[in-house]
Amino acid sequence: MDSIHCCSSVSAINSRSFDSSNSKSLTLNLRNGFASISNPKVGSSLAPMGTFGNAQPKIVTGDAGYVLEDVPHLADYIPDLPTYHNPLQDNPAYSVVKQYFVNDDDSVAQKIVVHKSSPRGTHFRRAGPRQKVYFESDEVHACIVTCGGLCPGLNTVIREIVCGLNYMYGVNRVLGIAGGYRGFYSRNTTSLTPKVVNDIHKRGGTILGTSRGGHDTSKIVDSIQDRGINQVYIIGGDGTQKGASVIFEEIQRRGLKVAVAGIPKTIDNDIPVIDKSFGFDTAVEEAQRAINAAHVESESIENCIGVVKLMGRYSGFIAMHATLASRDVDCCLIPESPFYLEGPGGLFEYIEKRLKENGHMVIVMAEGAGQELLSESMRYADKQDASGNKLLQDVGLWISQKIRDHFSTSKRMGITLKYIDPTYMIRAVPSNASDNVYCTLLAQSAVHGAMAGYTGFTVGPVNGRHSYIPFYRIIERQNKVVITDRMWARLLSSTNQPSFLSPEDIIEDKKEEAPQSQLLNGESGRDDEAFEKVISNAC
Numbered sequence: 412m413d414s415i416h417c418c419s420s421v422s423a424i425n426s427r428s429f430d431s432s433n434s435k436s437l438t439l440n441l442r443n444g445f446a447s448i449s450n451p452k453v454g455s456s457l458a459p460m461g462t463f464g465n466a467q468p469k470i471v472t473g474d475a476g477y478v479l480e481d482v483p484h485l486a487d488y489i490p491d492l493p494t495y496h497n498p499l500q501d502n503p504a505y506s507v508v509k510q511y512f513v514n515d516d517d518s519v520a521q522k523i524v525v526h527k528s529s530p531r532g533t534h535f536r537r538a539g540p541r542q543k544v545y546f547e548s549d550e551v552h553a554c555i556v557t558c559g560g561l562c563p564g565l566n567t568v569i570r571e572i573v574c575g576l577n578y579m580y581g582v583n584r585v586l587g588i589a590g591g592y593r594g595f596y597s598r599n600t601t602s603l604t605p606k607v608v609n610d611i612h613k614r615g616g617t618i619l620g621t622s623r624g625g626h627d628t629s630k631i632v633d634s635i636q637d638r639g640i641n642q643v644y645i646i647g648g649d650g651t652q653k654g655a656s657v658i659f660e661e662i663q664r665r666g667l668k669v670a671v672a673g674i675p676k677t678i679d680n681d682i683p684v685i686d687k688s689f690g691f692d693t694a695v696e697e698a699q700r701a702i703n704a705a706h707v708e709s710e711s712i713e714n715c716i717g718v719v720k721l722m723g724r725y726s727g728f729i730a731m732h733a734t735l736a737s738r739d740v741d742c743c744l745i746p747e748s749p750f751y752l753e754g755p756g757g758l759f760e761y762i763e764k765r766l767k768e769n770g771h772m773v774i775v776m777a778e779g780a781g782q783e784l785l786s787e788s789m790r791y792a793d794k795q796d797a798s799g800n801k802l803l804q805d806v807g808l809w810i811s812q813k814i815r816d817h818f819s820t821s822k823r824m825g826i827t828l829k830y831i832d833p834t835y836m837i838r839a840v841p842s843n844a845s846d847n848v849y850c851t852l853l854a855q856s857a858v859h860g861a862m863a864g865y866t867g868f869t870v871g872p873v874n875g876r877h878s879y880i881p882f883y884r885i886i887e888r889q890n891k892v893v894i895t896d897r898m899w900a901r902l903l904s905s906t907n908q909p910s911f912l913s914p915e916d917i918i919e920d921k922k923e924e925a926p927q928s929q930l931l932n933g934e935s936g937r938d939d940e941a942f943e944k945v946i947s948n949a950c
C-alpha cells in the first residue's frame with residue numbers, strides 16, 4: 412500500500428506546507444505511491460514554513476475514494492526531531508506478541524457497511540505502539556487532568572495511563588492536575604506513581620477532582636511550559652475536548668514539543684465518531700436498579716406509575732438503553748423525541764390506556780426530555796453552568812406533578828405515583844468489569860500515541876478498533892439518538908408507546924436530519940457526501 416511511505420512524506424510535507432491564512436483543509440494526494448498536496452481553496456500553492464496551525468484537517472487521499480483524516484504530529488511543526496527505539500521491544504511481557512507494532516499504514520474505516528461501488532471513504536489512523544518513539548523514557552514529564560461531570564471509569568483511565576507509561580515505557584514522572592482545567596494554574600499538583608494509583612479503579616469519581624468552567628488557555632499552556640510538561644492527557648467530554656483542542660493549538664503556536672492526547676469521557680454518550688464512551692455500560696447497568704425499584708413499587712399498588720429520571724442532557728442514550736435492557740418500561744422520553752401531554756396521541760391518554768390494560772406502568776425519562784414544555788409552562792430563563800451548558804429544570808418532578816394534577820382534576824381514575832431520581836447514583840459508581848477493560852485500552856492507546864509523537868487527537872474505538880481521531884471531528888457536533896433509526900423503532904416496539912409524531916413529522920425529520928452516529932451500528936454522523944465532494948474537488 413502507498414500510505415506507509417507517505418506517512419513520513421506527510422510529516423515532511425506538513426512541516427513546510429501549511430497555510431493558516433485562508434485555507435480550511437489541505438489534502439495530500441497519494442495516488443500510485445506518489446504524494447502531492449492540494450488545497451481546496453488555494454490549489455497547490457504552499458505556504459511558508461512554520462505557518463501550520465489552527466487545527467486544519469490533515470487529509471490524505473488514496474485509491475478508490477480512500478480518505479485518511481489524520482491527526483497532527485510533533486514533526487509537523489518541529490523539524491528534525493530525533494526518534495528512538497520503542498522500549499516495548501525489550502519488554503518480556505510483550506515478547507509473545509507476534510506483531511509488536513502497529514503498521515504505520517494501518518487505518519480504521521469509519522463505515523463498515525459498504526456497497527460494491529462505494530468509495531472506500533473516511534478512515535482514521537489506527538491506535539497502538541509504533542516502532543519509533545519521539546520521547547526517551549526519562550525525558551517524559553506527563554500530566555493528567557479530568558474535567559466536566561463524573562463518569563464511571565475515570566480512576567481506571569488515570570491508573571492505566573500512569574501504569575502504561577511506567578510499565579511499557581519506563582516513565583517515572585507523571586503529575587496529577589487537581590480540580591480540572593483551572594487546577595493547571597490554581598492548585599498544587601500530585602505525583603502519580605503505579606503505587607499511588609494501584610487500587611483507585613475500585614472507587615467511583617476521580618482522585619484528581621474535576622470542575623466546570625475555568626478554561627484559560629494561555630494560563631494553562633504557561634503552566635505546562637513552566638513545569639516542563641511534555642505529554643498532556645486530558646480526560647473529559649465534548650467541552651473538555653474543545654478545551655484540549657485550543658490548548659493543542661496554543662502549544663503548536665508556541666512550537667513546544669508537547670503531545671496533547673484527549674480521552675473521551677461522557678456518561679451521556681454524546682461524543683460522535685467513537686462507538687461509545689467509557690462508563691456508559693456501567694451507568695446503564697446501574698440504572699436497572701432504579702427501574703427495577705420503580706417496577707416493584709408500581710406493580711404492588713393498583714394504578715401506580717413509577718417515574719425514573721436518568722441523565723442525558725441533550726442525548727437520550729442512557730434512557731434508551733436502560734429501557735431496552737429492562738423490558739419493564741412502558742414509556743421512554745428522551746430529548747430527541749418531542750412529546751405532548753394532552754389530547755389524542757398524547758402522554759396522558761397513553762397512561763390511562765396502559766393503566767386500564769395492566770394496572771401499573773413505568774416511565775423512564777432523560778433529564779433533557781420535554782425541556783421545551785417546562786420552559787413554556789414555567790417561563791424559565793435560560794441559565795447555564797460554568798462551562799456554558801444549559802442548566803436543566805427537574806423534568807421528573809414537573810411531569811410527576813402534571814400527571815397527578817391531570818388524574819385528580821379529570822377524576823377519570825385514582826392513581827399513585829412514585830418518583831425515583833437516581834441521576835447522580837448512576838455516574839458516581841466505579842466502573843464495571845467490561846468498562847475497566849475498555850478504560851485500559853483507551854489509556855494505553857493514548858500513551859502509545861503520545862510516545863509516537865502524535866498530538867491533537869482523541870483516542871477511541873471506531874467499529875471496535877481503537878483509533879486516533881482529530882479533535883475537530885470530535886467537537887464538531889454531539890452524538891444524538893436518531894429517532895428515525897431502527898434502534899428507536901426497536902424501543903417503540905418494545906414499550907408500545909406512541910411515537911408522538913405524525914406521519915408528516917417523520918417525513919420532515921428524515922429530510923432534515925443528517926445521518927447521525929448511532930451506538931452499535933457505527934453510522935457516520937457527518938454529511939459524508941458533501942465531505943467527499945470537497946475531497947474529490949481538492950484532488
Ligand SMILES: Nc1ncnc2c1ncn2[C@@H]1O[C@H](COP(=O)(O)OP(=O)(O)O)[C@@H](O)[C@H]1O
Nearest residue numbers: 559560623624626647648649650651653654798
Ligand atoms: N468551547 C470551549 N473552549 C474551551 N474550553 C471549554 C469549552 N467548552 C468547555 N470547556 C471547558 O471544558 C471543561 C469541561 O467542560 P464541560 O462542558 O463542563 O464538561 P464535558 O467536558 O464533560 O462536556 C470546563 O473546564 C470548560 O471550561
Ligand SMILES: O=P(O)(O)OC[C@H]1O[C@](O)(COP(=O)(O)O)[C@@H](O)[C@@H]1O
Nearest residue numbers: 559560648676677678679722723724
Ligand atoms: O450537576 P453536574 O455535575 O453539572 O452534572 C450534570 C450533567 O452532567 C452530565 O452527566 C453530563 O456531563 P458531562 O457533559 O460533563 O459529560 C449530564 O447528564 C448532566 O446534565
Ligand SMILES: [Mg+2]
Nearest residue numbers: 559648649650
Ligand atoms: Mg458535555
